[in-house]
Amino acid sequence: MTESxxxxxxxxxxxxxxxxxxxxxxxxxxxxxxxxxARIARMPFADGGEGTVDAVIAAGAAARVDRVxxxxxxxxxxxxxxxxxxxxxxxAAASGIGLVPQTRANALxxxxxxxxxLLLRAVAAGARRIVLGVGGSATTDGGLGALRALGARAYDGxxxxxxGGGAVLHRIRRIDVAPARAALDGVEIVLCSxxxxxxxxxxxxxxxxxxxxxxxxxxxxxxxxxxxxxAQVLDATCGSDLATAGxxxxxxxxxxxxxxxxxxxxxxxxxxxxxxxxxDAAIAASDLVVVAEGSLDEQSLLGKAPVGxxxxxxxxxxxxxxxxxxxAASRDALLAAGIAxxxxxxxxxxxxxxxxxxPARWLRAATVALLERNPGLLxxxxx
Numbered sequence: 001m002t003e004s005x006x007x008x009x010x011x012x013x014x015x016x017x018x019x020x021x022x023x024x025x026x027x028x029x030x031x032x033x034x035x036x037x038a039r040i041a042r043m044p045f046a047d048g049g050e051g052t053v054d055a056v057i058a059a060g061a062a063a064r065v066d067r068v069x070x071x072x073x074x075x076x077x078x079x080x081x082x083x084x085x086x087x088x089x090x091x092a093a094a095s096g097i098g099l100v101p102q103t104r105a106n107a108l109x110x111x112x113x114x115x116x117x118l119l120l121r122a123v124a125a126g127a128r129r130i131v132l133g134v135g136g137s138a139t140t141d142g143g144l145g146a147l148r149a150l151g152a153r154a155y156d157g158x159x160x161x162x163x164g165g166g167a168v169l170h171r172i173r174r175i176d177v178a179p180a181r182a183a184l185d186g187v188e189i190v191l192c193s194x195x196x197x198x199x200x201x202x203x204x205x206x207x208x209x210x211x212x213x214x215x216x217x218x219x220x221x222x223x224x225x226x227x228x229x230x231a232q233v234l235d236a237t238c239g240s241d242l243a244t245a246g247x248x249x250x251x252x253x254x255x256x257x258x259x260x261x262x263x264x265x266x267x268x269x270x271x272x273x274x275x276x277x278x279x280d281a282a283i284a285a286s287d288l289v290v291v292a293e294g295s296l297d298e299q300s301l302l303g304k305a306p307v308g309x310x311x312x313x314x315x316x317x318x319x320x321x322x323x324x325x326x327x328a329a330s331r332d333a334l335l336a337a338g339i340a341x342x343x344x345x346x347x348x349x350x351x352x353x354x355x356x357x358x359p360a361r362w363l364r365a366a367t368v369a370l371l372e373r374n375p376g377l378l379x380x381x382x383x
Contacts, residue, residue, distance in 0.1 A: 005035050005378055008282050008318075010043040011292035012305040013051045014325045017359040020044035020051055021058060023292050026360040027323060030367025031290070035378055043282055045291075047305040048192025048269020049090070049135030056081045056088045059277045064125065068117040071095045071110035071138040071165075078118055083276065086129045087122035091115050091251050092136030095145070097213055100138050107215035108167035108222065110138040112254050116149025120183060129188045131272055132264075134251030135195075140166040140210050140223045142199070142230045143257020151179030152261065154233075166206075166252070169226030172233050177261045184262050191258065192269030194303065197249030199242050199256040200227035205249035213252070227253055234260050270308030279312055288377050289313040289320040291339070292363070297328035301337055310338035319377050323366045325355065340377070343370045 009031070011023035018026065024042045031038050043059065046052040057063045061083035070076035071094075078093035092098065094114030100106045115132070122130050139145070144154060145165070154162045156171045198204045206215070206224035215223060230253075231243035240260040242248060247266060248256020258264035274280070283289060291306035300307055306322055313320040322334065322342040334342050345362035348369055349355040355362045371378065 005038045006285060006287045007031055007038050007040045008043060008286035008289045009040055010045045010279070010289060010309050012045050012047065014292065014294035014359060014363070017294065017325060017356060018363065020046060020055060022360060023363060026363040027290055027292060027367045030364040031371065033364070033368050034371040041282055041286065043277055043279070045277070045305050045309065046269075046273055047194060047308070048131070048272055049133045049194070050092050052131070052133045052192070052269070052273060053079055053081045053088050053090050053093070055273060056083055056276055059083075061088065064121070066118060066121045068094050068114035070099045070114055072100055072106060076114065078114065080118055080122065082122070082125055082127060085127055086131065086276065087125065087127035088131045088133075088276070089115070089118045089122060090133045090136070091254065092133070094118050095139050096136045097138040098136065106138065107140065107210055107213040107219050109165045110213070111141045111145030111165040112137070112139050112143060112252070113145035113149045115254065116146030119146070119189070120150060123184065123187055128186060129190065131190045131192060131276070133192045133269065134255050135193060137251040137254070138213055139254070140206050140213065140215070140227070140252035142166070142169060142205075142227050142253035143261065144169060144172075144230065146254055147175075147177065147180050147257060147261055150183045150262070152177045153179070166223045166226050169230040172230055175233055175237055177237060180262050189258060189262065189264035190272060191250065191255050191264050191266045192272050193250035193255060193266065194269060195250040196247055198244055198246055199231055199248035199253050200224055201244055205253040208249070209252065231256075268303065268308075270303060270305055274308065274312060279309065280316065283313050283316045283318050286318055289318050290323065290367070291320060292323045294325040295328060296322060296324040296326070296334065296342060296344075301329055301333055306339070307337045314338040321370055321374065321377070323363055323370060325359065325363075326352070341370060341374055
């Protein structure tokens with residue numbers, strides 16, 4: 001091995017155990033254990049959902065905190081990031097499931113007003129492009145709250161303004177989206193999600209995700225009926241076909257609502273983050289790429305961060321290896337995805353409980369084991 005080995009460490013978070021930054025620390029320590037003189041570049045990563053703000057701040061973005069309404073109207077301090085004229089906002093910071101108890105009332109009442117308020121704060125700060133991660137929401141309001149925060153107004157059959165969460169969607173008969181469109185004039189909204197569920201109906205936002213937010217069977221039925229009715233209003237106003245379209249169910253339907261009402265676009269979160277962080281340039285300057293996440297499994301193979309990074313590494317001719325909390329995908333499947341070898345903290349510790357008790361220690365040990373069994377990757381200076 002040589003002193004010139006250049007390693008890019010680009011982990012996602014190991015949810016529930018280590019942040020992406022903490023994972024990068026553990027992996028870096030493991031690399032130094034084996035190759036003390038390695039030149040290591042750290043790029044904590046995310047797939048457009050939770051952790052994306054932290055990733056871009058670690059890459060040099062300015063951290064911002066604004067107090068906005070939480071999913072049930074209580075004030076919350078929501079953190080977001082500004083990098084040049086691009087803002088990165090996580091729906092979970094303002095309208096997230098972690099901000100409320102999981103009860104049926106919350107599932108029906110929670111709204112996205114705070115997320116819309118963060119979009120306005122980003123515009124006021126000079127953002128002309130806003131990347132919105134729509135994972136981890138507590139809401140099923142079809143984006144009504146966010147649109148109201150942006151200036152849109154929804155009305156019932158008597159002309160009274162409608163406010164609230166998913167429980168009120170069925171009352172809406174008309175919406176004026178012009179103020180929201182004016183507030184975002186000249187601003188690109190990019191939605192990041194790995195969810196392709198429809199807005200409503202079978203497999204839609206309410207049926208699939210509302211039970212995770214505390215809704216019982218009656219609550220799910222009410223929310224789905226509300227989304228269907230809301231979709232009809234949006235369709236009539238915006239000339240769309242929202243309810244059964246094969247997209248839009250992310251974030252309790254905020255993805256569909258914002259796409260139809262204000263022209264937001266959906267994008268692969270990994271690719272958006274890769275572009276924002278300069279992933280390709282970092283890979284070009286590296287001899288080896290190390291990725292990580294909590295569980296390397298079948299979901300990972302559908303395009304989660306480690307596999308997305310591995311795809312970029314393979315295109316650049318750089319070898320990519322992975323450490324994880326646990327591994328459920330086959331080695332052949334990982335190899336086909338561009339990951340040359342992988343091991344886990346569970347393997348290094350000899351059991352799940354031990355790995356969970358000291359995740360950083362065993363992720364570091366897994367890194368050491370992976371490098372030691374792949375000495376051919378440690379000579380650096382790839383062509």
